[in-house]
Amino acid sequence: MSLLPSSIWTKLPGGITIPKGFNAAGIKSGLKSSGNLDLALLLAPKGSTCSGFFTESVIRANCVDLSAQRLISNQGNARAVLINSGQANACTGQRGSEDNLKATKVLADLLGLNPEEVLICSTGVIGEPIPIEKLLKSLKPLVKALSPSGGGNAANAILTTDLRKKEIALQGYLGDRCVRIGGIAKGSGMIHPNMATMLGFLTCDVRIPKDIWHAMLKRVVTCSFNSITVDGDTSTNDSFLAFSAGEHLADNYFDDLEDGLLLACQFLAKSIARDGEGANCLIEVEVQGTLSDLDARRIARTIASSSLVKTAINGDDPNWGRIIAAAGRAGVMFPLESVSLWIGPYKLMNAGEPIDFDRLEVSCYIKEKKNRDYLVGDKVKIKLIIDQYKGFGVSWGCDLSDQYVRINADYTT
């Protein structure tokens, strides 16, 4: 993992239960036909604050509506999140919303909380309701399984078509205070967040004022989860919940804290992009020199989303024409004459004109990256510099393989 070299943050093993005071659990409750872990619970310490970010799709699962409403009505004072995988419980009508109320009520009673303090997230097949009896029966053993070492099981229990568990734990000293950040995420297909079928959970053992915490996370989500793409599809259930707990942090450390939150979320976001269905490598697209950061991100994301760019990388093909064509349709004005382009260390275009380059050498660079292990140097870097202004943006995606098609053609609704 590449942390910023100058960062005060170091990586620890583990995930959401590394910050002090957080407990989690992940158990098998029979919701998944595979029999794998499928029910997770995160319990935050008393007095914690939660900030939530949800799908921008107009078709939202009821669990998204319920969690978003509760975060408003309880002013961020949430304590617990129940997460099931297997059924998205989206487009399931009255039954879906009743099941959510039932599940959170029973769980609140078991935890001694007000139901308003309990949130719920679901991921899986759209249109399938949760087998609610199985879920209700599992809540007692789930609460019993809560522990400060339960983060790993929770990380596993939220996965669907993911091949890898996605978790991160960071530690840093802000002054003489040891601060920890933890996170887990899931997502592999239907990933083009804003948000996409992506669930993410973050924990942190310092508290900062609610409005500042929310603003900080909003910036972080923009440059992490909302900068990745697997297939351009956005889901009904995407949610990201971030808990801040413990003693208050002095405000001169806020910038350092935000750096840590960004590192954690970018790590999780990249893990999702890299685990894109059928993918062999991460594609990182960096754009510099636009009028605004937003413009740069828009171009970067259009390139990272392009099926033709993604298949070219899959075929080890340094097809810069497709990269430029994607940049051109991003909806941002720029003159071709000001564009330079790199794949990895190789410059392929200068001031809008192609450069002679060794096609085989660049092809080998791409191929070598694709043969690396998951998140160990397996990153194909595309850099586009528009020599005009100072805007900067990065987006992450993955190559598009025939396996993507097979997985999604054969995956039953």
Add this chain to the structure above:
Amino acid sequence: MSLLPSSIWTKLPGGITIPKGFNAAGIKSGLKSSGNLDLALLLAPKGSTCSGFFTESVIRANCVDLSAQRLISNQGNARAVLINSGQANACTGQRGSEDNLKATKVLADLLGLNPEEVLICSTGVIGEPIPIEKLLKSLKPLVKALSPSGGGNAANAILTTDLRKKEIALQGYLGDRCVRIGGIAKGSGMIHPNMATMLGFLTCDVRIPKDIWHAMLKRVVTCSFNSITVDGDTSTNDSFLAFSAGEHLADNYFDDLEDGLLLACQFLAKSIARDGEGANCLIEVEVQGTLSDLDARRIARTIASSSLVKTAINGDDPNWGRIIAAAGRAGVMFPLESVSLWIGPYKLMNAGEPIDFDRLEVSCYIKEKKNRDYLVGDKVKIKLIIDQYKGFGVSWGCDLSDQYVRINADYTT
């Protein structure tokens, strides 16, 4: 081919040279390594009017700039179009633009025209200049090959990765006058026009005032070429040129004429979508009941563009959750409770709630369509009705197969 049952227009064999007074040619000039036809010429009769529509990408090939400029400076008085396939001649700098000037100058001299009356279109690999000596040497035999029966060769000469020639000829009686419309097109990958790597040429043997002709074609292009999608990628070279020639038409027949233009362009657009790289069927998405037609088209196109919907159809999977999820992220507000959804004749959702349906039966419907021949009943229809307003829109796409990935991973830049 399905023409509107009530239409006055009937289909004839042939393409752009069916309307009176038009000549065309297509020859082999050695631009394509395959040795296939690769150079086409369309010559319109004296006094014709041309209307042009071009890519909205900010990265445009010089031939697009040149043709667009000439149509402005000559006020639509274009007579000839030279089209080469093999090299897009985009991002080729000074050399690219000099080659275009040279080619159109030599051709104008051969045809006895002013260079301003000659347009040029290129399609093929971005970044590759045209082997200009080969092209210049071929212009004489190209002009010699011009004939009123040359439309078929021209249709073949503009193809790249297309598997099928795309041409249409219609005939209708407007009053007692026999009017003909002809068209050819190319496009298979990089198709998400606005415009995409799509070339289209239309001819018609009636004249109507230039501004009305342009306004008519603009509406037609919106509901045809700009309503299809193969892979969401837009190209540097997309162009559509429509020629009107001959005697003036009485204005009480303008609506009938527009119907014919729409039929011709929708046929060509669907031919392109159906010929999408690796595709097995056409997907037609119809959306009704939005506030505006634009909103309906936006939702239809988002569904038709969704990789997850496209792979589901490829896998014979009536995965309505993916369709609804795509509709939800189209950027158009609507309440789930007002949505009904069909695949073919099968209703899968009513008033926002799923309906019990025979999954196997719907799967067989999709499978059967995919086994049909090209443009003969091979259409999977998706219909989404939002029970609110009167907006209406249709979009066409195709399924996404593993062949798409192989074609684009292996196609050398």
